[in-house]
Amino acid sequence: MIGCRITAKDLCMRFGERLLFNAPALEFKQGDVIYLEGDNGTGKTTLMKLLAGLIAPTSGEVTAANRRRSFAQPNPLLGYALYLHQHPYLFDGDVSYNLKLAQRYSKLAKTEQMQRLEAAIELSQLGHLLQSGASTLSGGERQRLALARTWLLKPQLLMLDEPISNMDRVSQQLVFAMIGELKKQGTGLLLSSHQDSALFGLCQQRWLIESQQIRVSAITQPVAAGE
Numbered sequence: 001m002i003g004c005r006i007t008a009k010d011l012c013m014r015f016g017e018r019l020l021f022n023a024p025a026l027e028f029k030q031g032d033v034i035y036l037e038g039d040n041g042t043g044k045t046t047l048m049k050l051l052a053g054l055i056a057p058t059s060g061e062v063t064a065a066n067r068r069r070s071f072a073q074p075n076p077l078l079g080y081a082l083y084l085h086q087h088p089y090l091f092d093g094d095v096s097y098n099l100k101l102a103q104r105y106s107k108l109a110k111t112e113q114m115q116r117l118e119a120a121i122e123l124s125q126l127g128h129l130l131q132s133g134a135s136t137l138s139g140g141e142r143q144r145l146a147l148a149r150t151w152l153l154k155p156q157l158l159m160l161d162e163p164i165s166n167m168d169r170v171s172q173q174l175v176f177a178m179i180g181e182l183k184k185q186g187t188g189l190l191l192s193s194h195q196d197s198a199l200f201g202l203c204q205q206r207w208l209i210e211s212q213q214i215r216v217s218a219i220t221q222p223v224a225a226g227e
């Protein structure tokens with residue numbers, strides 16, 4: 001049985017006359033941890049939306065392994081990989097409500113759901129804010145809540161758009177730790193950044209958008225002392 005895998009072939013994305021990027025072949029699968037790098041406006045968010053099935057490429061193909069188009073599933077990419085926007089949408093209501101609502105979409109057994117809920121609150125350090133309205137949270141807390149909600153679902157493929165940009169050091173460390181845990185659990189991760197980021201240290205592959213091309217290369221991480 002093949003795990004979750006998205007492949008893109010001969011991808012070309014244009015907005016009107018403007019060529020955003022070309023990519024002959026991309027593959028994103030469970031177990032991958034990919035650093036998606038490019039300056040502002042090079043197309044990182046657009047690429048994530050393409051892989052999430054939210055928009056269609058100008059030409060080329062994006063396919064999801066083990067999913068076929070059908071009457072019930074006209075777009076097999078939708079819901080296949082989770083995509084978390086840089087400015088996540090939160091529901092009206094408190095933090096607890098936002099977490100419980102996400103839990104409703106979980107396919108995990110009840111015991112595991114409860115364990116993940118506890119872990120999500122602990123890792124995101126939102127325990128003292130459970131009864132606070134989501135709209136009153138700071139930017140960093142909002143992003144921690146959005147990631148905690150995603151964490152509850154134990155996604156197989158997850159794309160995070162600029163997950164630690166514009167955050168203070170504490171929020172950055174918490175989000176970094178959650179991403180590290182998801183990596184250990186085998187979630188395939190695509191992490192975008194327009195600047196140098198500590199996230200690079202978690203990744204095994206780099207997709208660089210530059211000069212309207214997406215270049216794929218391997219990342220060799222230094223071996224830590226004692227390993």
Ligand SMILES: Nc1ncnc2c1ncn2[C@@H]1O[C@H](COP(=O)(O)OP(=O)(O)OP(=O)(O)O)[C@@H](O)[C@H]1O
Nearest residue numbers: 015020038039040041042043044045046047193194
């Ligand atoms: N629907 C659209 N119609 C026209 N142009 C668009 C559309 N969506 C995005 N663009 C343009 O495409 C370019 C790439 O946008 P995108 O958000 O993918 O870049 P990015 O690499 O994620 O940028 P940033 O690092 O600033 O978040 C931008 O110049 C943007 O204005």
